[in-house]
Structure formats: structure tokens, C-alpha cells
Amino acid sequence: MSEALRVERLHKAFGGLPATNDVNLVVQAGERRLIIGPNGAGKTTLFNQIAGDLRPDSGSIRVFGEDVTRLPTHRRAQLGLARTFQIITLFNRDTLEHNLVLSLLGLRRERWNPFASLGRDRTMRAEARRVLAQVGLEELADRRIAEISYGERRRVEIAMAIAQKPRLLLLDEPLAGLSREERMTVRRLIAGIPREVTLIMIEHDMDTALELAENMTVLHYGRVIVEGTRAEVVADPRTREVYLGE
Amino acid sequence: MSPVRPAVWVVLAAVAASIPAWAGEFYVNLASQMMIAAIFAASLNLLVGYGGLTSLGHASFLGGSAYLLAWLFLREGAPHALAAPAAIVGATLLAAVFGWIALRATGLGFLMLSLALSQVLWGLAYRWVAVTDGDNGLRGLTRPAPFGLSLENSAAFYWFALLVMVVALIAMARFVSSPFGAALRGSRDQPRRMAALGFDVWMIRWLTFVYAGFWGGVAGVVFVYYHKYIHPTSLSLQTSAEALLAVIAGGAGTVAGPIVGAVIVVFLKNYVSAYVVRWNMLLGFVFLFIVLVVPEGLVPGLRRLAGAVVRGRSRPAPAGSQEAGR
Numbered sequence: 156m157s158e159a160l161r162v163e164r165l166h167k168a169f170g171g172l173p174a175t176n177d178v179n180l181v182v183q184a185g186e187r188r189l190i191i192g193p194n195g196a197g198k199t200t201l202f203n204q205i206a207g208d209l210r211p212d213s214g215s216i217r218v219f220g221e222d223v224t225r226l227p228t229h230r231r232a233q234l235g236l237a238r239t240f241q242i243i244t245l246f247n248r249d250t251l252e253h254n255l256v257l258s259l260l261g262l263r264r265e266r267w268n269p270f271a272s273l274g275r276d277r278t279m280r281a282e283a284r285r286v287l288a289q290v291g292l293e294e295l296a297d298r299r300i301a302e303i304s305y306g307e308r309r310r311v312e313i314a315m316a317i318a319q320k321p322r323l324l325l326l327d328e329p330l331a332g333l334s335r336e337e338r339m340t341v342r343r344l345i346a347g348i349p350r351e352v353t354l355i356m357i358e359h360d361m362d363t364a365l366e367l368a369e370n371m372t373v374l375h376y377g378r379v380i381v382e383g384t385r386a387e388v389v390a391d392p393r394t395r396e397v398y399l400g401e
Numbered sequence: 402m403s404p405v406r407p408a409v410w411v412v413l414a415a416v417a418a419s420i421p422a423w424a425g426e427f428y429v430n431l432a433s434q435m436m437i438a439a440i441f442a443a444s445l446n447l448l449v450g451y452g453g454l455t456s457l458g459h460a461s462f463l464g465g466s467a468y469l470l471a472w473l474f475l476r477e478g479a480p481h482a483l484a485a486p487a488a489i490v491g492a493t494l495l496a497a498v499f500g501w502i503a504l505r506a507t508g509l510g511f512l513m514l515s516l517a518l519s520q521v522l523w524g525l526a527y528r529w530v531a532v533t534d535g536d537n538g539l540r541g542l543t544r545p546a547p548f549g550l551s552l553e554n555s556a557a558f559y560w561f562a563l564l565v566m567v568v569a570l571i572a573m574a575r576f577v578s579s580p581f582g583a584a585l586r587g588s589r590d591q592p593r594r595m596a597a598l599g600f601d602v603w604m605i606r607w608l609t610f611v612y613a614g615f616w617g618g619v620a621g622v623v624f625v626y627y628h629k630y631i632h633p634t635s636l637s638l639q640t641s642a643e644a645l646l647a648v649i650a651g652g653a654g655t656v657a658g659p660i661v662g663a664v665i666v667v668f669l670k671n672y673v674s675a676y677v678v679r680w681n682m683l684l685g686f687v688f689l690f691i692v693l694v695v696p697e698g699l700v701p702g703l704r705r706l707a708g709a710v711v712r713g714r715s716r717p718a719p720a721g722s723q724e725a726g727r
Contacts, residue, residue, distance in 0.1 A: 206597060232599035244594045246587060257587050260580055261598030269581040269612075276580075319598070 159184045159323050159353035165214035174200040176377035187354045189368030197377040198357045202325050206238045207231045237321035239312040241328045245300045252296040255283035258318040286318040306337035326356040421556035429555045435667045436566040437624050442647040442659035443573050444616035450654030451577050452609050453589030455512050457641050458519030462617030464636030466492035467625035471539040481545035489618040496614020500607050526633035538632035562623050574656045650691050652698025661699050
């Protein structure tokens with residue numbers, strides 16, 4: 156089995172306060188990894204460094220064997236890395252369909268074409284609708300993001316990522332702020348992501364998260380304190396101390 | 402988009418083409434100036450409206466290309482066929498350099514950098530007397546005669562300016578509705594998401610800056626042929642600010658907005674100023690009105706107000722109101 160992600164000795168500090176402190180993380184291709192930790196543990200900061208939005212102070216990041224530590228975000232996306240945002244980041248003035256079209260366009264050469272008419276590209280729009288159907292939002296394709304509910308926006312977040320058929324997918328709290336029924340929907344959605352996609356997920360909803368993940372990493376004050384299979388991590392007293400025991 | 406819009410544009414173009422047939426020379430010249438301002442404002446709109454990059458230095462490309470053309474023609478003896486394309490290429494290269502510097506920042510930083518760079522050029526035009534003749538400006542330019550058609554009379558020049566404007570507006574409208582245009586608007590609204598989707602946001606902005614500089618340069622060529630004269634004022638903050646006002650007043654991020662804005666600005670500046678000494682104050686009041694009543698700009702604002710009126714009237718049958726509101 157090959158490695159999807161290898162993070163080595165990663166450091167990142169904000170004004171002297173370490174947010175990522177000597178983090179080592181190896182995720183195998185096809186693995187489902189859950190990252191947990193209390194608020195402020197550095198989970199999203201770690202994601203931002205893997206995705207490229209933040210430059211680490213030191214250390215290295217490899218994606219499918221390629222050193223991406225110095226690559227800008229958009230180049231990492233071209234390598235097959237996709238992510239969702241904890242704070243929903245969509246194009247609010249545009250329709251759901253157009254949001255998905257942008258996602259598809261991101262990995263195509265046509266994104267540089269200043270002459271063609273995007274509106275006439277039927278095949279891309281049809282594909283956008285197919286992806287929306289996968290997350291059950293087909294009927295809302297012509298609505299603007301601003302007009303749909305929070306739970307539906309969460310699903311669009313995931314649709315934006317899976318539309319790109321990524322090899323490595325980072326999900327940052329995909330269930331945050333959802334009702335019980337919406338959680339069920341999104342849970343099924345994540346469970347339906349093809350097995351070959353490597354999944355790394357930050358999530359606070361332990362019931363759902365534990366069901367989806369095989370391996371877990373616990374972060375605390377920017378450090379990895381426990382790592383292993385689901386059963387190992389849950390049984391570990393340090394996990395209970397920092398997280399579950401609250 | 403509703404099918405009415407192309408028809409509206411055709412009617413507008415027909416009316417515009419007929420102006421020299423029924424309007425006096427003064428008005429024909431006024432209309433030529435409006436069209437030059439419209440090309441210029443539309444090119445700035447690519448940055449401001451579609452890119453979310455508010456520039457206060459766009460005069461660099463109009464003035465730069467105008468100065469380059471006048472200098473090549475008057476001092477180097479270059480023919481029009483060489484001077485005009487060279488001026489546009491020069492403005493485009495200038496935009497490549499200025500964009501590379503100014504796009505180190507976005508928002509206010511970008512605004513200040515674009516302003517500073519254009520002020521450098523303005524200072525050069527004033528002080529580099531050996532090349533620019535300083536405050537006297539460069540005079541003595543003639544208009545070209547493409548395919549043997551002289552542009553010296555005002556009607557001929559008007560049609561020339563109209564042709565350039567129509568080509569420019571179509572090219573820019575196509576640009577913003579292309580996949581690249583969608584990437585540009587996306588980079589304006591959610592740059593972080595765009596990067597995560599694989600778009601090179603910086604490159605998208607820089608290419609747009611260069612393209613806007615190209616059309617700014619085209620506006621400069623028509624501008625200098627109209628006036629047959631170029632003065633440092635054309636590189637000044639006032640020139641940049643007037644274009645920005647035209648974009649914002651007409652409606653940033655719309656195709657028709659900068660045209661409407663440019664018409665208003667040129668009308669107030671070149672027509673009303675003959676009757677009202679304090680025309681600058683009037684300009685202020687007009688923009689105050691726009692900001693208070695239609696803050697999104699005249700074109701989208703009036704569309705919204707018209708929609709509200711139509712909806713109000715057809716209240717008994719709300720089903721059809723949405724269609725009519727378009």
C-alpha cells in the first residue's frame with residue numbers, strides 16, 4: 156500500500172504560540188483517518204498547511220510521494236487534493252449548478268479559455284447536475300446558494316470536493332451545525348465516497364466520526380498525543396483525559 | 402439572459418450610428434468623447450467590477466499609449482500604421498509590469514500601489530520635458546486615414562470611434578462570459594476556495610490586469626487621435642478617478658454600466674459645465690443621488706426599481722411577475 160500523505164516534523168507558530176508542534180502524520184492510500192482534539196488543538200491549522208493555505212515554519216509535507224511543502228494551494232489541487240471548509244465557503248450569488256461548474260472547471264484546461272462561452276458548455280453543466288444528484292440537491296440546481304438552507308450548503312461543500320474526483324480528500328467538520336436528520340444524510344454521503352479516495356476528517360460528532368473512520372489521531376496543543384486504530388485510541392487513557400472524559 | 406437584450410443592443414447601435422445624420426457637430430464630438438470614455442471605463446470595469454480590484458491608476462494605460470503614439474509620430478516620424486499598434490503594445494507591456502507590482506496586494510494596498518505607479522508616470526510626463534514637453538504637452542498630431550478614409554472630419558471620426566467601441570465592448574463582454582471570466586469572478590468572490598479548486602488566482606488577476614491595460618491602451622489611441630494633443634492631465638489621478646466614478650455610478654460588474662456612467666460623466670464635464678460654473682458640485686450631487694438611491698449603480702439599480710414597479714402593478718397575478726421583472 157502506498158502513502159497518500161506524509162507529514163514530517165511540522166511546525167507552525169502564531170506569534171510564538173505553537174499551533175502545530177512537531178507533528179508527524181502518515182496516512183496510507185485508501186485510509187479513512189479521523190483527527191480529533193479539543194478546540195484550539197491545531198486541527199484546522201494542520202489542514203491549512205496540508206492544503207497549502209498556510210506555509211509551515213519548518214517540516215515537510217508529501218502528497219502521494221511528492222514534496223508539496225513549497226507548492227501553492229492550486230498546484231496541490233492539481234495533484235488530486237481536495238478539501239471542504241469548516242466555515243462554509245461557497246459562491247453565494249451564484250447558482251448551485253454554477254458552483255459545481257467552477258469546481259469542475261478548476262481541473263480542466265478550459266479554465267484559461269477567454270473566448271469560449273461558458274453558458275453554452277452543456278456537457279459541463281450536465282456533469283455539475285450529476286454531482287448535485289449524488290448529494291440529493293438536483294432539484295435546487297438553479298437556486299442561488301444564498302437561497303438554500305445551511306444543511307444544504309454543507310452538502311454543496313462536499314459536492315464541490317467530490318466533483319473533482321480527488322485522490323486525497325480533507326473534510327473539515329462536515330457535520331458542524333447540522334440537525335439530526337441532516338447528519339444522517341451527510342453521514343451516508345461520506346460513507347458512499349469511493350474506497351480508493353483517501354479520507355482525512357476532522358469531526359466533533361464522535362458517533363458519526365467513529366463509524367466512518369478506521370484510524371484516529373488525537374491532537375492536543377498542536378501535538379499528536381495518541382494515534383492508532385479506533386479501538387486503541389478510544390481505550391487510551393490520554394484520549395479520555397483530553398477529550399472524551401470531559 | 403432574456404432574448405430581448407441582443408435586440409436592444411441592435412437598436413441602440415442603429416440609433417448611435419445615425420447620430421451624425423441629424424445631430425450638430427458639437428453633439429457629434431460630444432458623443433465621440435463619450436464613446437472613448439466608455440471604452441476606457443469598460444476596460445477598468447474588468448478589474449473593478451469583475452475582478453474586485455479597485456484601481457486608481459488606470460489612466461496610466463490611456464495616457465501611456467496616447468503619449469507613446471504622439472511621441473512616435475511627432476518625434477520619431479513613425480507612420481500611423483506603426484505608431485498606433487506600437488502604442489497599444491506599449492500600454493499592454495506597461496500593464497504587465499504595473500500589474501506585477503500592484504498585485505502584490507489586494508484591496509486598499511492594491512488601490513494605493515496602482516495610484517502610486519500612475520503618479521510616477523504623471524510626474525514623468527510633467528518633468529521629462531525633453532521627451533514630453535512637460536506642461537505644454539505634445540501637439541501637432543494628425544488623424545490617420547485608414548483605407549484612404551480620412552478621419553479628420555467629425556462624422557468620420559465618430560464612426561471610427563463607434564466601430565472601435567463596438568468591437569471593444571463585444572470583446573470584453575465575451576471575455577467576462579468565458580470560462581476565464583467565470584474564474585475571474587470566482588476569484589473576486591472567494592479567492593481561497595478558488596485556489597483550493599485548482600485556480601491560480603494571482604495569474605488570473607494578472608492576466609486580467611494586462612488585458613484591461615490593452616483596452617485602456619486602445620482607448621488612449623482613439624483619445625489622442627480625437628484631441629490631436631496630449632497633456633499630463635491625461636495621466637493624472639483625475640482621469641483615473643473619473644473612469645472609476647463612471648464604473649461605480651453606472652454599475653460595476655455589468656456590461657452596460659460603464660457606458661451609462663461614462664455618458665453621464667462626459668455630459669456633466671463637457672456640456673453642463675458650459676452652463677453651470679460649479680459643475681463639479683453638480684457632479685457631486687449626481688453621485689450622491691446615485692449612492693443614496695441606487696447604490697449598486699444606475700444600470701442594476703434601475704433594473705431593480707423597474708422590476709419593483711412591474712411587480713407592484715401585477716400584484717393580482719404574481720405568477721407572471723417574475724418573468725416581467727427581468
